[in-house]
Amino acid sequence: MEQPTIKQLEEKLARAERFQQITQCLFQISNAVNQTPDLDELYASIHKALSRVIDTNNFYIARYNDSDDSVTFPYCRDLVDDCYPDVFGVSNTESLTAEVIRKGQPVFVNKAQMIEKREKSGRKIPSCTPSEVWLGVPLNTTQKTIGVMAVQCYDDPDRYS
Secondary structure (H helix, E strand, O other), X not given: OOOOOHHHHHHHHHHHHHHHHHHXXXXXXXXXXXXXXXXXXXXXXXXXXXXXXOOOOOEEEEEEEXXXXXXXXXXEEOOOOOOOOOEEXXXXXXXXXXXXXXXXXXXXXXXXXXXXXXXXXXXXXXXXXXXXXXXXXXXXOOOOEEEEEEEEEOOOOOOOO
């Protein structure tokens, strides 16, 4: 059997360190869920924990209300945009947040894909600055999607690999 190269060992060590960072992040979020007294503090704790493993300079949490098909943005931190609407309807809006809610699956797109989606859509499009890359994940219970957590980067298309 061949001995691993130094590069292979370094890559293995880097993966192990990354795994440890992610595990610690998940522990911090779990701990915050159990100990934080209100949602505003919980959102801030989640943001802080995630910032240790991913660029969260432009980060938001959107909550979905399925009874009236609406989304609100109770937590937003964005260095470029402040155009997050107070509320919008998911079914009639072409936004990446709405797409995550409709699919119940993560969505990862670059700027070209965003523009193409907007051009093909017949739905209302929120007026916000297109980012170079956007990543959104659904916040799910066992029965349904209750929101979206998203990050985006306006200047580096390779930020989230």
